[in-house]
C-alpha cells in the first residue's frame with residue numbers, strides 16, 4: 475500500500491479514475507425542460523429539438539448574376555462578330571415574380587437573387603451582352619454560347635424540403651442562426667439554463683471589496699466560478715462565503731439544493747480540522763458519488779447527490795478548483811442543457827518544454843498553445859501547483875499527463891484538453 479492509499483483509507487477515501495467520476499456525475503445531469511427564446515437570444519444555447527427544412531432552400535430558381543435570363547440553346551450558334559439578338563420581354567428585380575415565360579428568341583433582364591422565369595435555363599452576365607432598340611423594343615445581343623444551367627441556382631441546392639439541418643443538443647452558433655432565420659424560426663426551442671448556486675467556505679475569506687487583513691485572503695474562487703458557470707451556459711447565483719462551521723454549511727447546502735438546479739462549493743474538502751464540506755458529505759455516505767479522484771490538482775474533489783440534485787464540492791485551492799470545474803462541473807452544466815457533447819475537446823499536441831514532475835495520479839497541467847511550423851505545441855505554465863492561482867489566466871489548455879515513472883521530455887506527443 476502506498477502512503478497515499480494508506481492515508482486515503484484512514485480518511486474513508488478511495489480514489490476513482492476521472493472517467494468513472496464523470497460517468498457518476500453525468501447520471502444526474504440529464505437535460506432539463508425546454509423553453510423557447512427569441513432567435514436573437516439563441517446564440518450559444520442548446521437546441522431542444524432537431525430542425526428539418528420546412529421548404530427547399532432556395533425555394534425558387536435563383537439568378538446568380540445581374541444580366542439576362544435566356545434559353546441556352548438560342549446562343550449555340552453565336553460567336554464574336556455574329557451576335558444572336560433576343561427580344562427583351564421582362565425586367566425582373568429581386569423579390570418580383572416573373573410575368574413572362576421565356577421562349578426561344580426572347581430574354582428577360584434579371585438581377586442577382588431574382589427568380590428565374592419559366593422557360594429560361596441560363597443567365598448571361600451583363601458584361602458579355604450588348605443592347606439595342608428596334609422600333610422601340612429592346613433587344614439583347616449575345617456573342618458567346620452559354621451552357622444550360624449556367625448562373626442559375628436550382629431549387630433545394632442548399633437544402634431539400636424535409637432534409638435534416640440541425641440536431642437536438644447542438645449548440646447554436648451564428649451560422650445556425652442564419653439557417654433558423656431563413657426558415658422563419660423566430661422562437662427557438664432550447665433547453666433551459668440550469669441555475670447554479672455557488673458558495674465558498676473558509677474563515678480566511680474576505681469579500682473582494684474588503685481591505686486585506688492579516689492571515690486572510692480575498693475570495694477569488696467564487697467570482698472565478700461565477701464566470702465559469704456563465705461561460706458554460708449556466709445561470710450563476712452567488713451565495714457568498716461562510717465560515718468553516720459545519721452547521722452553517724449544512725443549512726446553506728440544504729437551502730441551495732432546494733432552490734437551485736445544481737450546487738457548487740469551494741473549499742474544505744480535504745482532511746484538515748476545519749474541512750467541513752468533506753465531513754458534511756461523508757456523514758450521509760449513501761448519497762456520496764465520490765470523495766477522491768485519481769488526479770492532480772483536484773484529487774479531493776467531492777460529489778454527492780441529494781433529492782436528485784448534484785452537489786459538487788470543489789477544492790479550495792484555486793488551481794484545483796479550476797480544474798475540478800472543467801472536469802466535472804462544466805460537463806454537468808452543459809449536459810443539463812441537453813448538449814450532445816458534454817466534454818471539452820482533446821487534441822494531440824507537442825510538449826513545448828520538458829515536464830519533469832513524476833505523478834502517481836493523472837495530472838492536468840495548465841499550459842499555453844502555440845503554433846510553430848504548422849505544429850501545435852503546448853507549453854506548461856511556470857508554476858502549476860494546486861494552490862497556485864496566477865497561472866490559470868495564462869492557460870488555454872490543460873495537458874493530460876498520465877501517471878508516469880519518468881518525466882516527459884520536450885517534443886513528446888501529449889493529449890491536451892482545450893479550454894473554452
Ligand SMILES: Nc1nc2c(c(=O)[nH]1)N[C@H]1C(S)=C(S)[C@@H](COP(=O)(O)OP(=O)(O)OC[C@H]3O[C@@H](n4cnc5c(N)ncnc54)[C@H](O)[C@@H]3O)O[C@H]1N2
Nearest residue numbers: 674676693694695696741742743744749789790791794860
Ligand atoms: N494532510 C493533508 N493535507 C492536505 C491534503 C491531504 O491529502 N492531506 N490534500 C491537499 C490537497 S491535494 C488540496 S487540493 C488541499 C484541499 O484543500 P481544501 O479543498 O480542503 O480547501 P481549503 O482547506 O478550504 O483551502 C485550501 C487553500 O485554498 C485557499 N482557498 C480556499 N477557498 C478559497 C477561495 N474561495 N478563494 C481563494 N482561495 C481559497 C485557502 O485559503 C487555502 O490556502 O488540501 C491539501 N492538504
Ligand code: MOO
Nearest residue numbers: 771772773774860
Ligand atoms: O490533489 Mo489537490 O486536490 O489538488 O492538489
Ligand SMILES: [Mg+2]
Nearest residue numbers: 742744746749
Ligand atoms: Mg482544507
